[in-house]
Structures are given as structure tokens and as C-alpha cells.
Amino acid sequence: MYPERPAGIAFGGDYYPEQWPREVLEEDAALMREAGVNLVSLGMFSWALMEPAEGRYAFGWLDEIVDRLHANGVAVALATPTAAPPAWFVRAHPDVLPVTRDGQRIGLGGRQSACSSAPAFREATARLVRALGEHYRGHPAVVMWHVHNEYGAPLGECYCEHSVAAWREWLRTTYREVPALNEAWGATFWGQTYTDWAEIDAPRFNHTAVNPAQRLDYARFSDGEHRAHYALQRDILRDLAPGIPVTTNFAGTVNCKSTDLWRWARELDVIANDHYLKAERPDNHIDLAMSADLARSVAGGAPWMLMEHSAGAVNWQPRNLAKRPGEMRRNSLAHVARGSDSVLFFQFRASRFGAEKFHSGMVPHAGTGSEQWREVVRLGADLRELAAVRGSRVRAEVALVWDWESYWALELDWRPSVDLEFRERMDAFYEALWREHVTVDFVHPSADISGYAVVVAPSSYLLTEAAAKNLHRYVESGGTLLVSYFSGIVDEHDTIHPGAHPGALRELLGLSIEEFHPLREHETVELDGGAPARVWSERIRPAGAVAVRRFATGPDAGHPAFTRHELGAGTAWYLATAPSGGLRELLGQVLDHAGVSRPRGLPDTLEVVRRGDHVFLINHGDDPVTVEGVTGTSVFDGVRHDGPVTVAPGTVMVVATTP
The missing domain is CATH 3.40.50.880 (Class I glutamine amidotransferase (GATase) domain)
Incomplete structure (x- = not known):
């Protein structure tokens, strides 16, 4: 299930209006129109504003934003803010803070800072999501629900008392009898045989190796607890707003080690993926292609959503290299070539404060006079030209x-x-x-x-x-x-x-x-x-x-x-x-x-992908590349080709192969 709106390729990104004064928000609406933005994710880390005290919900500030976006033709993927529990909640329930494998309870101030197994967290999640869903169901701007954020990143496993209790229940359900567990885990090794469920702890840090079968099961259990927390929210939203797709964003398919995306795919209405370049890898466009192909595969070949990527540099790598001219466009169109029906960024406007203030935005700190903003506007125009690509599929041998x-x-x-x-x-x-x-x-x-x-x-x-x-x-x-x-x-x-x-x-x-x-x-x-x-x-x-x-x-x-x-x-x-x-x-x-056919004689700096009736030719090199036997019409300039075409260095050519 893909959102019916916006039409064509979705373009936009995460939007944090709570960080800005009113005059900036009014400017943002005009800039979104200029760039062709038609979809933003909203509310992702706003629990403290949506629920400033237990049971007291405040959506008025958000209403104003949603209404302004709608009036400017921008649809909303409305997020549930459960990845960032507020300070008042953690003060009342300090036991929700996750515990690491070596026994350290993490502090407040980051994200993903509550255990998915903690009863108080699940109860508060259900109340908040129900209030949010009831308030916004039927609003014409809301075309998708975006649950939580990047489950499993950065903390995939929790070792708190709530996790251990849920773990024992998971083991009872999985193995039914303790002897069956002993058999599966090879518990006779190192004298680990159990006689009661209560004897089984989480596979905590040890001075030597821990039973690998136990650790493997704990990875399965932990991933399942995150899925259960997602499903809790999804089911409430489906009940309140049937027909509106519900999803969550993966923390980069190829980097989601703690998250079994084959299992997650059964729970989501549409697959949504984040991707950030490994800035120092010279051929990082290959990692991008791999992430996109895996996202499409997890989606069963159906179109998927690029929920986040960067307009320029990120803030969390050892050395955060800015993208070179044209690189953002190549990155974006490579995702579309490999099945994405959206090009969304983190974030619309670069933040002035907080941990991610050096992360790029569609609107950078340099403002609209920058080359980066001009590239964003050009990309929006390109995506409008690619509207016919939406819904088509990529075939692989x-x-x-x-x-x-x-x-x-x-x-x-x-x-x-x-x-x-x-x-x-x-x-x-x-x-x-x-x-x-x-x-x-x-x-x-x-x-x-x-x-x-x-x-x-x-x-x-x-x-x-x-x-x-x-x-x-x-x-x-x-x-x-x-x-x-x-x-x-x-x-x-x-x-x-x-x-x-x-x-x-x-x-x-x-x-x-x-x-x-x-x-x-x-x-x-x-x-x-x-x-x-x-x-x-x-x-x-x-x-x-x-x-x-x-x-x-x-x-x-x-x-x-x-x-x-x-x-x-x-x-x-x-x-x-x-x-x-x-x-x-x-x-x-x-x-x-x-007998697998493939282009011969092309340099390996050229990326060639067919999606439906469109061929994407992406030149990642410093030299022009001539491709033989191309028949069709170039999407961006309308030129008809029937034979060789030349792709300039660092550019993208998309050819529609149907008349």
C-alpha cells in the first residue's frame, strides 16, 4: 500500500518546525513551493511538546503547521514521537531506560532511550498514539503514518529486568518445555543445563564466550520486541484511520544488523529506508546501490520509499565530507532508478543547535544563495519530469x-x-x-x-x-x-x-x-x-x-x-x-x-539500471561515457536517441524507451 498522494515522485524530508520561530516557518512554506516539495515527515521527536505532562495532550502548535503545509500543497507523513520519551516520563519511570550487555543503564538525552519491552513505555505509547490518531484522523494533509524512528539503532538489544522477563516468556512460547530448550542450546556443554525458566538470564557480558545458541535466540527475541512495539502503534492507527498506510524507517537496509528486515517487511504497509554515504569510501555509490537493491527486495520488488538521505555532509562519521557538485543529484536518482518512489532528506532546514547541527539540510546554513539550494531546486524539477516512473518495477536475473x-x-x-x-x-x-x-x-x-x-x-x-x-x-x-x-x-x-x-x-x-x-x-x-x-x-x-x-x-x-x-x-x-x-x-x-546478458565494454564507473520503460545512465566518473544502442527519448531534455548516447562526467541521463 503506497500513499495515493502526492502524485509522482515524493520529494521533501524530515521537518522540525519546533526548532524555528514563526517567521522562519512562513519562509519555509514559500521555499517548499519553490523547490517542489510535496511530502514531509513531521513530529518525529516531539513527544515532550505533544504531551507536556502525563495525559495532557497539546496538538494546537502542530495543527498550525499541518494546516500551513496543506495550504501550500505539501502532504504529511505524521510521525509518532516514541523514539524520544520526555524527561517527565523517564523521571516517573526510570526503569524504562535500556541496559547494555555489560550492565550499564543508559541515560536520558539521546534517542531510542526506552526499552521496547518495558510495560510503562508500551502503555504510554498506546495512550499517546491513540490521542494523536484520534486528533488527526481524516485530516486531508495526513497521507501516511510514520511510526517511531530507526528501530534497533543505535541499541538493538536491552538487558533490563523487563527484557529478561519478556525473554523468559518468549522462550516458553518458543520451546514450551525446558528440556527442549536444553536440547536446542546444547546445554550439556559447560554444564549449562537448566531445570526451570527462572534460571535463564539474558546472555550478558562474560569473561569468556557465551553460549552462541543463546545469543542467537536473544537476537531473535530482541528484534521481535521492537516489532511488537511497532505493531502496537500500527494497529491503533489502522483502527483509527483505515486505508492510510503505516510504516517505519529502516536505519539503512545494509546497516540494520540487529533488524531482520524479511520479518519486518510482513508488518509494514510500505518499505521505507534511510541511506547515508560512507563519505570516505571513493566508490560509495556502490554501497548506495546495494542498500537500494536490498530495500526493493525487502519490499518484494514493489516500489519503496527513500525516507532519509543527505543533501550534503552528515555529522556522525569520523570525517564528514561534503558532497561534490552533482553528487546529491546522482545519489537521489540512483535510488529512484532502483525502485524508490520518493526522494526525502534529513532534513529540510539545517539545525542551529543540538547534536545534528553540522548535518546538512535541503536549506543549508548558507541559505538559498548557496549552490546546494540551487541543486535542491533543480532536483525537484527533475523529479517532476520523472513522474511516469512511479509504480514501475526493476527486474533482475x-x-x-x-x-x-x-x-x-x-x-x-x-x-x-x-x-x-x-x-x-x-x-x-x-x-x-x-x-x-x-x-x-x-x-x-x-x-x-x-x-x-x-x-x-x-x-x-x-x-x-x-x-x-x-x-x-x-x-x-x-x-x-x-x-x-x-x-x-x-x-x-x-x-x-x-x-x-x-x-x-x-x-x-x-x-x-x-x-x-x-x-x-x-x-x-x-x-x-x-x-x-x-x-x-x-x-x-x-x-x-x-x-x-x-x-x-x-x-x-x-x-x-x-x-x-x-x-x-x-x-x-x-x-x-x-x-x-x-x-x-x-x-x-x-x-x-x-547466459546472463549484460552490457559489454562499458567502464565500471557507469551505472546502468532499467526500471520499467526507463533506462537510467549514471556516470560516476570524470570522463564522458558513450553507450551504444540506446533508443528512446531523454526525459530531461526531450532529445530523441536511436544509437549511441554520451553521458557527461558526473551526470545522469534517463531515457524513456517507449514512444
Whole structure:
């Protein structure tokens, strides 16, 4: 369910009128009209103003703002302000403040400063949201409800007394009997066997490793508590204002480690994502593309919302680099290319005080005479020209397997190497595919993957039997699967699959692993042909698989490093190391084997994405790029093309391919 209004691509951002005097707010309305702003998020951190004392609600100040926005043609995503409980509430209920894993109770003054399990917090949330919903239901400006803010960031897990009580209830519901829990957790190890639910504490900080199955379950529980707090608000708002979509904003899909977005997607009416560039990464536009593709995938391929990104610099990175001329436009249109039906910023006007006063805004401290404001106005005009893109979809032939539970499990204590990082492998494979000009979807390992020509599993350490069978069926039915090392190792309880590694994938890949050989820091090995690799090596025993490449040096010299296994009508490939620079070449073999078409001869600074009937050509480089075989009309200048087109450095061309 996407908001019916505004028409076309939504443009605007978070708006904090409570920070400004009336004369500035009146100027803001005129500036929004000038830029073409048509949607703002409002009220996100305003609990102290909405409810200045318990049970006394004050919405008059907000009414004036909402009415002014409506009169100026700006729709409102009205936020519930529960991410910032007021001081009076915390004073009355100090037990709502979260406790960290090492036992520290956090103080008031930040955000996300209440435990989602705390009864007093849930009760106050329900009262406030009901009052807010009753007051604004039916208001013509309110087209969406925006619940809370960035659940799980910055504190994903709480270890307070309320969390522990809720945790024990979660365990009772999940396992029903204590012996079943003991079995799942392997509690005979280190004498951890329990006889009563009351004996079970949260997996707090310890001087040594803590039971990984317990920690994995606590991650599931904690994420579920945040979802329950969201659902509490959503259900109240749906009851009061049926037909108005309800959402919350993710803290950047690729950065939401504590949040299982596959599960969250079932609870939201529309997927909304935040994204901020890693300013010091030279090719940070690839991370942007990855975040956008994951947001679209979590949305099931449907259009989604870019709820926040920055017009310029952020304020919270070690070095907060300003965006270069044209970069904001490229960033914004790249999100649209990959499925977003909105371009929203944090924030409309840069703040003068508080922790985020050095974060950029659509209206910067330099004001409307700045180049940044001129770029904002131009972007608004561009988005109006792209109205026909709204609602269209992106199609992908290749999918990457992404599972948050595997992410959690992989990065717990005492794995074979500290270099085993979920994002490191995901980023490596995504980047190689991006540079091959291949658009990808992300999938859960148990999802329907039958429509993809190639599925890649870069980091599937945790893999259930059901998910492994799903991958097996996919290959037998004609699919092409590529699996990277240390996958298929454990089940949902972090218990090793029986037999030799990779237990869940042994038959599918046609091989077994006799021994892992993690490499030392900075150590490399070579594959035949001289390609260097790092991080990992292992002793493979083929059982149907054939060696495509072998280790030439290192502990597994002469043994397979890259294998292929024909199974049924399909093929399963396996890569047992991390090539330092040759991953793209190996991926290319797999793509060619599966017949995946992609542009050839283009520099890897050019981003090429098709969304519906529109082709987006985004030049991230310093040189012009000529693209052959482009037929259609350029959206921004109306020029008709039938053959080569040249994309100037740092610019974006969008071509409508229908007459």
C-alpha cells in the first residue's frame, strides 16, 4: 500500500518546525513551493511538546503547521514521537531506560532511550498514539503514518529486568518445555543445563564466550520486541484511520544488523529506508546501490520509499565530507532508478543547535544563495519530469542470498577466523556484480528463487535444512548457484550439521571439506594462473564436483579452489577462498555459463539500471561515457536517441524507451 498522494515522485524530508520561530516557518512554506516539495515527515521527536505532562495532550502548535503545509500543497507523513520519551516520563519511570550487555543503564538525552519491552513505555505509547490518531484522523494533509524512528539503532538489544522477563516468556512460547530448550542450546556443554525458566538470564557480558545458541535466540527475541512495539502503534492507527498506510524507517537496509528486515517487511504497509554515504569510501555509490537493491527486495520488488538521505555532509562519521557538485543529484536518482518512489532528506532546514547541527539540510546554513539550494531546486524539477516512473518495477536475473540470522550467527564469538565477516563477503560479490553492470535482487534462502538465472550465496554460514533443500531444488530444476566458503555449516541453533562440512550443502555442491585453513593476517595464496587470494583456504574432497581452478600455493596447493557440479538440469559452483582481485572474472564465468546478458565494454564507473520503460545512465566518473544502442527519448531534455548516447562526467541521463 503506497500513499495515493502526492502524485509522482515524493520529494521533501524530515521537518522540525519546533526548532524555528514563526517567521522562519512562513519562509519555509514559500521555499517548499519553490523547490517542489510535496511530502514531509513531521513530529518525529516531539513527544515532550505533544504531551507536556502525563495525559495532557497539546496538538494546537502542530495543527498550525499541518494546516500551513496543506495550504501550500505539501502532504504529511505524521510521525509518532516514541523514539524520544520526555524527561517527565523517564523521571516517573526510570526503569524504562535500556541496559547494555555489560550492565550499564543508559541515560536520558539521546534517542531510542526506552526499552521496547518495558510495560510503562508500551502503555504510554498506546495512550499517546491513540490521542494523536484520534486528533488527526481524516485530516486531508495526513497521507501516511510514520511510526517511531530507526528501530534497533543505535541499541538493538536491552538487558533490563523487563527484557529478561519478556525473554523468559518468549522462550516458553518458543520451546514450551525446558528440556527442549536444553536440547536446542546444547546445554550439556559447560554444564549449562537448566531445570526451570527462572534460571535463564539474558546472555550478558562474560569473561569468556557465551553460549552462541543463546545469543542467537536473544537476537531473535530482541528484534521481535521492537516489532511488537511497532505493531502496537500500527494497529491503533489502522483502527483509527483505515486505508492510510503505516510504516517505519529502516536505519539503512545494509546497516540494520540487529533488524531482520524479511520479518519486518510482513508488518509494514510500505518499505521505507534511510541511506547515508560512507563519505570516505571513493566508490560509495556502490554501497548506495546495494542498500537500494536490498530495500526493493525487502519490499518484494514493489516500489519503496527513500525516507532519509543527505543533501550534503552528515555529522556522525569520523570525517564528514561534503558532497561534490552533482553528487546529491546522482545519489537521489540512483535510488529512484532502483525502485524508490520518493526522494526525502534529513532534513529540510539545517539545525542551529543540538547534536545534528553540522548535518546538512535541503536549506543549508548558507541559505538559498548557496549552490546546494540551487541543486535542491533543480532536483525537484527533475523529479517532476520523472513522474511516469512511479509504480514501475526493476527486474533482475541474478539474486544474492541475504539472511540476517546467518549474519548474527557468523559474527558471534570463537569462529575459525576474525576475518569471517558477513558484510565483507556480501560487499565483495555485490561490488563485482555491480561492476559487471548486473542488477541484482536479494533473497532469503527459503524464498522462491525459481525465476532467477543465477543465485549467489556469499555468506550462508547458518542454513536450515529447509533452506538447503530449497537451493537443491532450484539447481536440480535448472538453476545456477554459486556458493562461497564457510556456508551451510550450522543449523538454526548454531549446531554443526552432521557429517563433513559443508553439511547442509554437501550433496548439492558435490564435495566435502576435510579441514578449514584460515590464513594469517595479510597472508595470501595463489590460484593456478597466478591469481592471489586471501582470508581462507580449505581442503576439498570432490564427490562429483570438478575443479575449475586449483590452489597453486599455500596449505591446499594442488587441491580444488573453484568447483563446478552438474546436478539435475542445473549447476552448483563453489569458491573456497577470497580472490584479491579475480572475483569478477570468476563470477563472469558463472554468468556466461547461465547466459546472463549484460552490457559489454562499458567502464565500471557507469551505472546502468532499467526500471520499467526507463533506462537510467549514471556516470560516476570524470570522463564522458558513450553507450551504444540506446533508443528512446531523454526525459530531461526531450532529445530523441536511436544509437549511441554520451553521458557527461558526473551526470545522469534517463531515457524513456517507449514512444
